[in-house]
């Protein structure tokens with residue numbers, strides 16, 4: 258690590274510190290403006306294939322955050338067997354207990370435009386779009402952690418897509434990819450197991 262810059266070390270520390278937090282509260286360590294700015298900066302500076310900038314985000318705070326998790330709960334109530342719903346409800350309520358949520362979308366109109374413009378890469382653009390979204394999700398997740406907020410990554414799409422679009426008047430071409438509830442942590446993340454790194458990284462020199 259001797260040739261690593263101070264900045265890189267700080268980034269590595271942030272990478273190591275980011276975790277999945279399931280225990281979160283309706284408090285924030287930073288202002289709403291700072292949360293919005295954090296998401297805007299992440300969307301602006303995260304990379305995308307061909308610099309297509311296909312990522313879209315929606316920040317839900319206050320009653321809008323609660324509304325999201327009510328949509329998830331009522332959607333699941335219709336499909337989860339009644340005798341199993343209590344644990345589902347508990348899980349959804351643990352996300353609703355948070356301060357806010359970030360919804361991650363990809364604009365399929367941008368992806369289709371690229372497919373038309375560069376037909377030889379047509380099959381790759383949806384994959385790259387997903388990868389770009391993953392990068393953005395990771396950047397937001399890590400920035401929230403850096404601010405002392407706990408977040409997790411959830412996937413209730415496509416079950417909730419239509420109602421989410423109607424509720425917040427989301428453009429038809431935006432495809433929901435992931436939901437990230439966050440808030441001040443109320444519990445430490447569980448212990449994390451790591452596989453031997455030598456089995457995962459090969460080095461030839």
Ligand SMILES: Cc1cc2nc3c(=O)[nH]c(=O)nc-3n(C[C@H](O)[C@H](O)[C@H](O)COP(=O)(O)O)c2cc1C
Nearest residue numbers: 275276277278391409410411412413435446447449
């Ligand atoms: C692409 C991706 C999808 C994930 N989907 C979910 C999910 O739907 N629900 C969930 O609770 N956690 C989800 N996770 C969180 C992982 O379970 C978690 O990151 C992993 O167990 C490592 O724990 P850590 O985040 O604390 O480092 C997802 C993570 C990734 C990277």
